[in-house]
Amino acid sequence: MFGIKRLMVLILSASGSLLAADQLAVKSPDSKISFHVFTKSDSLFYRISYENGDVIEASPIRMSLDAKAITGKVTIGKADSYQLNEEYPWYGAHSVARSHSNGSKISINSGGLHYTLDVRVFNNGASFRLIVPGKSDVKRIPDESTVFRLPVGTTAWFHDLNMHYEGEYARKNMDTVKAGQWAAPSVTFRLPGSEIYLSVTEADLKNYGGMALQTDGSRGMVLRLPQSQPTSYPFKLRYSAEDVLRLSQPAAVTGTITTPWRVVMIANGLNALVNNDLVHNLCPPPDKKLFPQGIKTDWIQPGAAVWKYLDGGGEGTLETMKEYSRQASELGFKHNILEGFWKKWSDGDLKSLVDYSREKGVHIWLWEHSKNLREAKTRQAFFKHCHELGVSGLKIDFFDHEAKEEIDLYQSILRETAELKIMVDFHGANKPTGQERTWPNELTREAVKGMEASKLKDRAGHNVTLPFTRFATGHAEYTPVHFGERRKNTTWTHQIASAAIFSAPLLTYSASPEHLLTNPAAGMIKSIPSVWDETIVLSGSAIGEAAVYARRSGKSWFLAVMNGAMPRSFEIPLAFLGEGTFGASEVRDVDGNPAAVELGKGNYDKNGTIRLNLAEGGGFIAKFDRP
Template identity: 35%
Template sequence: MTLLQLMPGCLSQSSLLRRGLVLVVALATLCWSDARAEVLSSPNGQVKCQLTTTPQLSAALSLNDQQVAEAAGIGLRIDGVDLGEQPKVLAISPVKEVNETYRRFGAHSTATNHYNEYVVQVQSQDGQKWSLEFRLFDDAVAYRLKVDREGASHIDGDFADWQFPVDATIWQQGAGNRSYEGEYLGFSVGGLETGSRLMIPTTMVLADGSYAMITEANLVHYSDMVIEVSGEGKFRQVFHDDSNGWEHTGDIVTPWRVVVMTDNLNQLVNSDVVSNLCPPPNEALQNAEWIKPGRCCWHWLVTFHPRLEDQEAWIDGTSELGWEYYLIDDGWRNWNGGDEAAWQALADLVKYAEQRDVQLWAWVDSKYVFTHQQREAYFAKARSIGLVGLKIDFPHPANREWVDWYDATLADAAQAHLMINFHGALKPTGRERTWPNELTREAIRGRKQGKLPASHDTALPFVRYVQGPADYTPTVLAADKLNGSTVAHELAMAVVYTSPLLCMGDSPAHYLESDAADLLKAIPSTWDETIVLPGSQVGSLAAFARRKGDDWFIGVLNAKAGEFEIDTRFLGDKQYQLVELRDTEGENAKFDRRDGKIAGGQRLSLRLSADGGYVAWLRPVED
């Protein structure tokens, strides 16, 4: 049924057609009592949301006219009252189209924020008025609920029952995991056990080859959401760190509930939706010169706790690689007996590093920076000795109080001109757009946990990294730590995984003595353009071409041994110098290095080992 059929007597069809879509939506506002459904659409019309109110508030989401999901019973429970029960829609605002760009650190340097916005005014059964705000992008549907309130309220959470196709495959961190550091596994949606809880994001591969990712964005002043399997193909929103709800004062705005929908992996990986749904930074942070992405050496996987006598050698190695940062982890507080003596030792290292064009980050437990007063004092001390960033570890589970701690910490760090890396952390929800001094965070099962299955490695780019940057600490080349992986697989992680603070897991000595030394010196921490290459498959193979300036890097991670071919038409008609680091069959710790030239459009034929990989560096040939 069309919108015109839903509004008999409002206006003639010919008149509506003359006046266009904005007038159509405006008339839906006036005539909603006669209507039972409203179709909202994205700018290109490929993503749609059909909103209905009978018998409950529901939203059916579709991609290219094929239904992907349905959310039923959308509502918010405040002080024991469900505002979504028997709601009455009062009005829908005229469609508002927004199209903007902004700087982003990650898969590409410029993000596109293009959406159609609709605001639905609703009245609950008890007379409470509230609004349901939709934003439809060409690759996603997002909605949030807003309630004007004064004084204190008790929030139980916002609710919806989601239905997805039972024949889809869902990639998620394993039922029961609560750390955001679980292994990504693929399951049949219809085979999930009722009552199990899944951390988000999760990515579904639908039967027709399209993709759907469930997540949330702009999480602030609220509790962390997970999804619970409530039936076959059904999911329900749950707030596991505030199971009894939480107290709130003033107006209530929920985080954005998001379903990313694409028909290809390239669009999924390049989606900006999660950060688009967050406010831009203030003017002081917009182009702050002290916020600088970079490559970083890190000692933990080699030495664990840092030995003071080793630190100058680590700094020297970082300098020889040409990398910007060195991170000193847990243990430095015990140097020279601890307390002020440890701080002085750290200050001396900062000065030593500055002479070698390296800047230092240091680790801190969140218990030392929990309150504003603690942070103000600690951050001032860190800046006074010349640290440029802090790795903050061990935050508590993300109830309402700890969710707000992240933003408060970033605000105080911005005042002190400090960059931040959160570990043991809540998933990112796009707030790095608002606070660009957050360069990365963990919320991932990374190289720190040892060698991980190749299925996990090849799922991450299409699930966790769509959510935001992650500190995987990749690329361990030491032969005794490969455990089945190839060094080409390890090297490819540095290309395929995005983190503006690209913190690498092995020692400078291993990097500098390897056949990949020149490439390791050249790999950047942010990219201008990203292309997911044909043949990529969630959990099996991740093949990426990424550009920085005029240089291209290709990274391939794979699970099973086999042949793979790369079409280089993305290079155009230019000639390139080519450095290749391939798998060496039967010798996982050895690169097969090849140097030569290539013209755009030529094909690269690869033989990939099990748990293998491939990396190429392409530089334009000088005329």
């Protein structure tokens, strides 16, 4: 168990020093990143610099309460500085997350209203939020239109809000993007002539509406709250016109208003982007009363899952699901996720499946529509019933909106399931905002255009974009690995490699367990973990072109490669292996036959190189072990 070191010093220090009247700079611990706060025409502004240049140019911080601006006609007051330095266990790209930042709580005065701009600057990014005090019985409606202005020549990857968080990323030149385009965070940017990447999103979203971004036609991304956002097609499809109207109204917040953190991740290279802990570092640690060992609490069980939905496998009967649990056990998987057909079963049948599966070391999860969980008494009775039946997890679907009402529902679900030791998988969900640190019973959430998207034509290009966009800010349930038509322009090997790249603590496979077990590469599939001790993004990786990952689990290394839509050659140095000789099990493409794999073995050391010539949507995966 890791000891958490937390240091908070509320004194002025080098982390926040006044430069001149109404100007302040907060620097990262390594002094490479600076968050500058200043006024322009008496309005509140900021900019973020990295080394010798701005990565976010001078941009206004805009907030209003009850339609009255509070960030104009401001003066900057006292700055109370603090430091945070901690590390904690994590389920993600690596097993230990590190958080080291300099912070400053800056007093702002606007027409007699005193509030706080809280800034934290890390070695890998910067963040800020507004804290506006208020009486506990007073409701106010916040709105924001803060801008993130990018430098000339910046490239962006984002998708719109039509399908909520299940869109297809497009590459854009911010110089030519017209005003009014919607972008679902996180948005990844690459600065011109460099390997500097940014990801703009929010963290610790609670008691507030979720943010989207809208282009202003001048290289700016403008923060928009739900009352200004278009309603997604999935929400309009599944909910009434009354629901659409209600959630489009501005939401009031009672008492003190604390906005989510506005986050700019900064990474020198794709490896630094993928290993960036900034989003979850900004969230509180888990409650020890609910999670005595934090993320390592014994009933939190990361692992792979079987899932009867996209790949046949018979009717959704008790007998079929017992066979799924048996096959899950044979695969070494820990979970079996049941879709809505379970509702036709008796409690006796469910209990029978739970008990049988437990004997096999497999947990049972049940799907439920979020609309059935709106009322607290109904929701809590359902959770209690699941707990009494021995159900380990719930897959809760169809949120499709980021209004405060929906965000409040997430919080209620997470707390009430944690009290009953139930794990959660959110589908039809919102972007991750690091809350899985506070609530480690959330093992994954969708918020991605995954294998369920049957009409996706260029799956290869999509797959090699996601690791550096959506996955950069949190886990995602893509439901990887399919050997049928859904894989589109990808090979079987690409599909298997995707399981090692599209990781999530709950790693749900879309292929049926029968097809996984009968695949020639079943041994490799069984060996792929859902969480990792170490991740290295290797050269050859490029957004929309290829993903080349080395990942370590214990003493074993995996090398996973997904190629995009264009044929490409790779020479991959194996320096990550460290000392000694490793025996490798390999899965390769078969030339001319994307629905086949070739198995091989070899011996390698850190001086070795693997050479690949991959066709459209090709792939490679190898596991390296010491003899």
